[in-house]
Amino acid sequence: MCVLEQDQAANGRTAAMAGPWSAGTRFTADGGATVGGVPLTDIATRFGTPAYVIDETDLRARCRAYRAALPDAEVVYAAKAFLCRAMASWVREEGLGLDVASGGELAVAASVGFPAERIVFHGNAKTPRELAAAVEAGVGRIVVDTLAEINHLAAIVPFGRRQKVLIRVIPDIDAGAHRAIRTGGEDQKFGMSIASGAAAEAVARTLGQSSLELAGLHCHLGSQIVTPEPFERAARVMVEQLAQIRDTHGVTLPELDLGGGHGIPYLDGERGLDLESYARRVDDAVRAQAAWLGLPVPRLIIEPGRAVSGPAGLTLYRVITVKRGLSRIFVAVDGGMSDNPRPCLYGARYTARMIGRRSGAATRAATVVGHHCEAGDTLAEDVELPADIRPGDLIAVAATGAYHHSMASTYNMTGRPPVVAVASGRARLVVRREEPADLMLRDVGL
Numbered sequence: 001m002c003v004l005e006q007d008q009a010a011n012g013r014t015a016a017m018a019g020p021w022s023a024g025t026r027f028t029a030d031g032g033a034t035v036g037g038v039p040l041t042d043i044a045t046r047f048g049t050p051a052y053v054i055d056e057t058d059l060r061a062r063c064r065a066y067r068a069a070l071p072d073a074e075v076v077y078a079a080k081a082f083l084c085r086a087m088a089s090w091v092r093e094e095g096l097g098l099d100v101a102s103g104g105e106l107a108v109a110a111s112v113g114f115p116a117e118r119i120v121f122h123g124n125a126k127t128p129r130e131l132a133a134a135v136e137a138g139v140g141r142i143v144v145d146t147l148a149e150i151n152h153l154a155a156i157v158p159f160g161r162r163q164k165v166l167i168r169v170i171p172d173i174d175a176g177a178h179r180a181i182r183t184g185g186e187d188q189k190f191g192m193s194i195a196s197g198a199a200a201e202a203v204a205r206t207l208g209q210s211s212l213e214l215a216g217l218h219c220h221l222g223s224q225i226v227t228p229e230p231f232e233r234a235a236r237v238m239v240e241q242l243a244q245i246r247d248t249h250g251v252t253l254p255e256l257d258l259g260g261g262h263g264i265p266y267l268d269g270e271r272g273l274d275l276e277s278y279a280r281r282v283d284d285a286v287r288a289q290a291a292w293l294g295l296p297v298p299r300l301i302i303e304p305g306r307a308v309s310g311p312a313g314l315t316l317y318r319v320i321t322v323k324r325g326l327s328r329i330f331v332a333v334d335g336g337m338s339d340n341p342r343p344c345l346y347g348a349r350y351t352a353r354m355i356g357r358r359s360g361a362a363t364r365a366a367t368v369v370g371h372h373c374e375a376g377d378t379l380a381e382d383v384e385l386p387a388d389i390r391p392g393d394l395i396a397v398a399a400t401g402a403y404h405h406s407m408a409s410t411y412n413m414t415g416r417p418p419v420v421a422v423a424s425g426r427a428r429l430v431v432r433r434e435e436p437a438d439l440m441l442r443d444v445g446l
């Protein structure tokens with residue numbers, strides 16, 4: 001009989017605090033693993049490898065946890081973390097909004113009838129076509145990122161309509177796990193500086209446009225932030241900005257969007273941002289600062305991406321070869337940087353486990369590498385794998401539900417893996433594997 005080694009669902013931890021595996025993941029003493037009641041070996045056999053597996057039940061639970069923790073806030077899922085039609089439908093059904101950052105993401109949302117008024121449209125360099133599509137779709141809010149965008153946007157809003165906008169400002173708060181994903185400080189490409197006066201200028205210009213309705217301010221500090229403190233600071237800075245707008249222009253803006261960036265655990269023993277404590281401390285900070293400045297409490301909007309979809313996903317790989325270097329063991333699998341570029345981009349680290357058979361061998365630290373033509377094509381460093389791991393074995397890598405499928409490439413003409421959703425003992429394909437024929441469809445040749 002299988003012995004349960006891990007049961008994350010039953011122990012009462014909030015979704016954001018749980019470990020790197022989804023709540024529906026079970027590891028058994030015989031070397032097996034199931035997600036949502038479905039053996040991962042069955043998924044590998046049926047859908048092939050590599051494959052992204054999404055625990056739909058866990059993902060929906062994370063959406064609900066956000067809504068429960070912040071009942072007065074608008075929770076807007078950041079589609080860039082992971083988007084496909086099924087995901088857009090789950091987010092819609094769970095009552096969240098959707099943050100899109102391109103015409104493509106908007107098109108996916110539209111294809112499943114996602115309510116346009118619940119869409120927030122982002123981008124530091126939205127093309128005229130994207131802005132036109134957003135206006136035409138009737139998205140709830142467009143987040144203005146540059147001064148130039150204001151006049152352009154104002155000019156394309158049809159006569160008689162008003163487009164709600166938020167202005168993205170730089171709160172000058174440095175937070176986030178890696179330089180490349182910090183966006184709250186000065187001198188980066190997103191948002192407008194408070195210090196330089198650009199943010200104030202954007203407010204004045206937007207208020208001067210009759211076709212635009214300035215609903216509030218936006219900021220996004222960065223990604224993979226695991227303590228509430230930077231968000232609290234941002235809340236104070238942003239409420240202060242709302243007060244300055246009231247003092248300068250006599251208008252009280254009703255909305256405050258604090259972006260996303262909520263960190264998750266990638267390794268065993270790591271902790272993500274604690275949702276309950278984030279909710280309480282940010283809510284308190286907004287209320288206290290608003291009271292101090294004599295402002296009504298603005299309606300909070302938050303945009304979590306990774307914390308909704310990240311831990312709900314895992315990737316299944318098949319071992320192709322095992323190589324012993326002078327000082328390291330390389331376990332090479334049938335995927336790599338094309339389905340997960342994060343280790344190359346940010347030095348991201350992962351938890352991986354061999355699954356599908358019981359091994360009596362001791363574990364050894366190994367480097368899981370991909371099959372691409374790049375020496376840096378590493379998926380996970382220093383993972384403890386059985387010393388007898390061999391070609392044909394399966395490896396599951398945890399917490400791959402965010403910024404994996406959405407960041408995947410077709411390097412080496414490798415088709416992108418399928419996405420398999422699992423719930424209540426059933427696995428279903430929601431995105432099929434990309435085949436060479438798909439890749440050649442767009443290659444029109446001579």
Ligand SMILES: Cc1ncc(COP(=O)(O)O)c(C=O)c1O
Pocket residue numbers: 078080081099122220222223224259260261262303304305306307402
């Ligand atoms: C404006 C904005 N909102 C939300 C997010 C989501 O961030 P995360 O997935 O870290 O929560 C991002 C990520 O880049 C972003 O740029």
